[in-house]
Amino acid sequence: MATVPRTVRFAARTAHMRASTIREMLKVTLQPDVISFGGGLPAPELFPTEAIAQCTREIMEEYGARALQYTVTDGIPEMREWVAQRLTRRLGTPFDAHQIIIVNGSQQGLDLIAKILVDPGDHIVLENPSYLGAIHAFDAYQARYLAVDTDEDGIVPESLEHVLAHAEPPPKFVYLVANFQNPTGRTLSRDRRERIVRICEHFGVPIVEDDPYGELRFEGEDLPALVSYPTSGTVIYSGTGSKILAPGMRVAWLAVRDPEVHEKLVLAKQGADLQSGTLTQYLFARVVARAQDFEQHVKTIRRVYHERRDVMYDALTEDMPETVSFNRPQGGMFLWARARGVDTTDLLQVSAKDGVVFVPGVSFYPHCDVTDGMRLNFSNASPEKIREGIGRLAKAVKEMSS
Amino acid sequence: MATVPRTVRFAARTAHMRASTIREMLKVTLQPDVISFGGGLPAPELFPTEAIAQCTREIMEEYGARALQYTVTDGIPEMREWVAQRLTRRLGTPFDAHQIIIVNGSQQGLDLIAKILVDPGDHIVLENPSYLGAIHAFDAYQARYLAVDTDEDGIVPESLEHVLAHAEPPPKFVYLVANFQNPTGRTLSRDRRERIVRICEHFGVPIVEDDPYGELRFEGEDLPALVSYPTSGTVIYSGTGSKILAPGMRVAWLAVRDPEVHEKLVLAKQGADLQSGTLTQYLFARVVARAQDFEQHVKTIRRVYHERRDVMYDALTEDMPETVSFNRPQGGMFLWARARGVDTTDLLQVSAKDGVVFVPGVSFYPHCDVTDGMRLNFSNASPEKIREGIGRLAKAVKEMSS
Numbered sequence: 001m002a003t004v005p006r007t008v009r010f011a012a013r014t015a016h017m018r019a020s021t022i023r024e025m026l027k028v029t030l031q032p033d034v035i036s037f038g039g040g041l042p043a044p045e046l047f048p049t050e051a052i053a054q055c056t057r058e059i060m061e062e063y064g065a066r067a068l069q070y071t072v073t074d075g076i077p078e079m080r081e082w083v084a085q086r087l088t089r090r091l092g093t094p095f096d097a098h099q100i101i102i103v104n105g106s107q108q109g110l111d112l113i114a115k116i117l118v119d120p121g122d123h124i125v126l127e128n129p130s131y132l133g134a135i136h137a138f139d140a141y142q143a144r145y146l147a148v149d150t151d152e153d154g155i156v157p158e159s160l161e162h163v164l165a166h167a168e169p170p171p172k173f174v175y176l177v178a179n180f181q182n183p184t185g186r187t188l189s190r191d192r193r194e195r196i197v198r199i200c201e202h203f204g205v206p207i208v209e210d211d212p213y214g215e216l217r218f219e220g221e222d223l224p225a226l227v228s229y230p231t232s233g234t235v236i237y238s239g240t241g242s243k244i245l246a247p248g249m250r251v252a253w254l255a256v257r258d259p260e261v262h263e264k265l266v267l268a269k270q271g272a273d274l275q276s277g278t279l280t281q282y283l284f285a286r287v288v289a290r291a292q293d294f295e296q297h298v299k300t301i302r303r304v305y306h307e308r309r310d311v312m313y314d315a316l317t318e319d320m321p322e323t324v325s326f327n328r329p330q331g332g333m334f335l336w337a338r339a340r341g342v343d344t345t346d347l348l349q350v351s352a353k354d355g356v357v358f359v360p361g362v363s364f365y366p367h368c369d370v371t372d373g374m375r376l377n378f379s380n381a382s383p384e385k386i387r388e389g390i391g392r393l394a395k396a397v398k399e400m401s402s
Numbered sequence: 403m404a405t406v407p408r409t410v411r412f413a414a415r416t417a418h419m420r421a422s423t424i425r426e427m428l429k430v431t432l433q434p435d436v437i438s439f440g441g442g443l444p445a446p447e448l449f450p451t452e453a454i455a456q457c458t459r460e461i462m463e464e465y466g467a468r469a470l471q472y473t474v475t476d477g478i479p480e481m482r483e484w485v486a487q488r489l490t491r492r493l494g495t496p497f498d499a500h501q502i503i504i505v506n507g508s509q510q511g512l513d514l515i516a517k518i519l520v521d522p523g524d525h526i527v528l529e530n531p532s533y534l535g536a537i538h539a540f541d542a543y544q545a546r547y548l549a550v551d552t553d554e555d556g557i558v559p560e561s562l563e564h565v566l567a568h569a570e571p572p573p574k575f576v577y578l579v580a581n582f583q584n585p586t587g588r589t590l591s592r593d594r595r596e597r598i599v600r601i602c603e604h605f606g607v608p609i610v611e612d613d614p615y616g617e618l619r620f621e622g623e624d625l626p627a628l629v630s631y632p633t634s635g636t637v638i639y640s641g642t643g644s645k646i647l648a649p650g651m652r653v654a655w656l657a658v659r660d661p662e663v664h665e666k667l668v669l670a671k672q673g674a675d676l677q678s679g680t681l682t683q684y685l686f687a688r689v690v691a692r693a694q695d696f697e698q699h700v701k702t703i704r705r706v707y708h709e710r711r712d713v714m715y716d717a718l719t720e721d722m723p724e725t726v727s728f729n730r731p732q733g734g735m736f737l738w739a740r741a742r743g744v745d746t747t748d749l750l751q752v753s754a755k756d757g758v759v760f761v762p763g764v765s766f767y768p769h770c771d772v773t774d775g776m777r778l779n780f781s782n783a784s785p786e787k788i789r790e791g792i793g794r795l796a797k798a799v800k801e802m803s804s
Contacts (some may be wrong), residue, residue: 007606007636008519008608008636008660008662008663009519009574010518010519010666011517011518011519011520011521011524011543011574012521013517013518013521014518014666014669014670017666017669017670017673018669019669019672020672039472041471041472042471044466044467044468044470044471045467047466047467047470047471049462049463049466049467049470050462052458052462052470052681053458053459053462053463056454056455056458056459057455057458057459060451060452060454060455061451061455064446064449064451065446065447065449065451066446067650068446068449068451068454068648068649068650068651069443069444069446069449069648069649069650070441070443070649070650071650103675104506104675104678104679105675105676105677107673107674107675107676108674108675111673111674111675115413115415115542116412116413116415116416117410117411117412117413118413119413119414119415122413133676136672136673137673137674139673140517140670140673140674141413172411172413204409206410234409234410246470246471246681247470247471247472247680248469248470248471248472248473248679248680248681249470249679249680249681250506250675250677250678250679250680258410260410261410264412264416264419267416267419267420267421268416268419268542270421270422270538271419271509271513271538271539271541271542272509272510272513272539272542272674273505273506273507273509273510273513273652273675274507274509274535275507275652276506276652277506277650277651277652277679277682278649278650278651278652279454279648279650279651279682279685280679280681280682283681
């Protein structure tokens with residue numbers, strides 16, 4: 001019989017899937033002489049390695065095989081209980097363990113949300129600029145994006161209203177990071193928060209509130225989460241252990257009050273990977289159950305990031321030419337800079353040779369139409385490296401501008 | 403402004419997503435007085451809890467923060483290297499670490515494969531009956547199924563040929579479990595293996611060879627993997643650590659020679675969850691690096707499952723009425739029985755009251771058209787419980803038949 005020459009035929013969605021600039025950059029940053037403001041990496045020297053070793057032994061002795069066996073899709077009760085209590089306290093609005101779903105990092109949460117809500121060609125509303133990882137998760141579902149203007153106070157309500165009033169088809173949801181946004185470090189102001197909730201309620205559009213950095217406020221007062229405003233609309237809240245414990249554990253969570261959305265998410269996760277790691281869930285629950293140590297740990301992270309933000313801000317103030325503007329976030333891991341007249345993708349080529357990297361802003365814009373932004377991570381490098389790195393970066397900017 | 407009453411609008415694919423009978427059953431099996439042949443759970447008493455505790459400490463002391471930080475999407479080099487070497491030795495065909503992708507359990511591998519290959523309405527070829535978890539993974543991509551006949555020697559080549567010759571649209575891939583299949587425990591015979599590869603090559607249809615149980619052969623000789631036959635076609639091989647170490651670690655792998663398929667799978671995983679757990683990968687790699695202990699561990703699993711298969715087979719022979727036929731798999735975790743004239747979904751209702759559960763066969767048939775099958779797991783219960791459980795089950799069958 002003659003062979004039919006039919007090769008692998010990929011799904012249409014693969015045309016929408018792109019490699020992450022940031023993940024690609026991880027490779028560069030593994031070179032020891034390069035100072036990286038690129039990744040969104042927590043400070044590794046703060047990871048509680050001793051507690052991890054101790055708690056693993058305790059778990060093996062106390063639970064043994066149970067911590068290594070299959071478990072339920074939505075997560076072990078101990079883990080969901082802790083998340084529910086922490087969110088209830090921190091956000092000032094009650095959550096119950098049955099509303100929590102444990103996921104493999106918040107990236108999986110975003111993937112599952114798109115999986116249950118997005119058909120090809122559907123609209124998703126994004127901040128302009130928006131988190132790249134979210135865009136990548138949504139790309140796989142062939143979403144189209146509607147970009148809403150932002151300023152130093154976050155998403156602009158009038159712009160959101162305008163976008164929602166004119167969107168055809170109406171969007172499946174609005175995705176935003178209200179605290180210390182990625183990439184800009186900006187925080188949605190208090191008076192805008194309720195307005196955003198009301199606008200989405202009015203247009204009947206769910207909100208996906210991604211809050212990876214909310215625990216990392218080192219200045220000012222916590223602001224109410226969008227999910228804490230009573231509304232007839234739907235708000236899906238996403239949180240993570242990556243920034244308060246360790247990203248390599250892949251323990252994150254969705255908090256979902258709408259029972260139908262909750263059920264569909266659990267079904268989607270079941271098909272996607274059955275469950276998150278049993279061992280790492282027990283381990284995470286054990287480490288955070290040492291409540292005093294854990295609170296101290298989170299405080300230390302805030303203190304260290306505060307110092308590093310200061311060092312980076314001061315270095316930028318001293319070293320950068322006037323053409324570079326930048327902000328001073330009150331928390332999180334990123335500072336946002338704009339280099340007037342400079343394409344920062346080109347700048348990266350120059351600065352990488354000088355031994356410093358960052359993420360060019362362009363990939364954070366859904367329509368890739370702003371080219372002078374830079375996302376600068378301040379959590380992962382020591383104060384000395386930050387000073388040195390900003391010095392190198394300023395030199396590269398001056399080279400490019402001259 | 404008047405509120406637009408628009409509730410959450412789900413994606414079309416959610417209509418295809420179903421709850422897993424088996425995952426639902428996990429809840430029942432948590433009751434201590436119920437004997438379960440339902441889940442596909444490994445014997446928990448064999449999990450190496452002491453090694454897990456020790457190795458975690460070693461990793462924290464040796465690698466520290468690196469084992470808790472973000473890492474690359476395709477998996478840590480140590481883990482990929484070990485998989486490549488083990489597959490090369492076990493399957494007798496060379497694999498390189500760069501062809502391996504570490505995934506969160508083989509379920510994620512199946513999800514990612516469908517994600518890059520399947521558009522709504524596409525055909526996937528399945529064994530009849532086939533693994534339920536795979537069907538659930540594929541359901542989310544709105545696949546349609548073409549079922550190929552199977553007998554005690556696995557998938558029937560003539561039936562596969564017939565299905566491929568008449569399929570319109572041509573299927574995106576053939577999915578099969580060649581060793582100790584789930585649910586039937588059947589193994590694809592040696593002479594059929596190359597024929598299957600040749601048929602798929604002829605029709606230009608990729609093969610997805612899922613091999614979770616290949617290491618669990620306790621009788622007879624290992625047969626060549628489909629991926630070991632030289633072919634111009636594409637074979638994606640899926641393996642897992644769940645059955646040789648512990649499912650709660652969620653460490654599994656895809657081995658993919660086609661560079662384009664490999665690249666797309668990594669991109670898909672990046673969007674889906676960035677990466678698998680860093681800590682559990684280091685931990686898995688460490689445990690298996692104690693090579694002698696690990697080989698001994700796998701031998702113990704085989705010995706224990708062998709004994710349990712014998713006990714279950716003997717108990718079935720003694721207790722069951724003539725209307726019940728069953729097989730005697732040479733490995734794996736499942737035995738397959740047919741109860742002539744009995745709808746096993748009804749039987750489960752009766753037997754559950756008598757304190758024994760199993761998975762009714764109907765859900766494993768893509769078209770749900772065979773109702774007298776039972777999947778009986780023999781790995782998770784002690785010999786005493788197996789004898790007692792089969793006794794209870796036989797009683798229930800007799801009740802139903804009378």
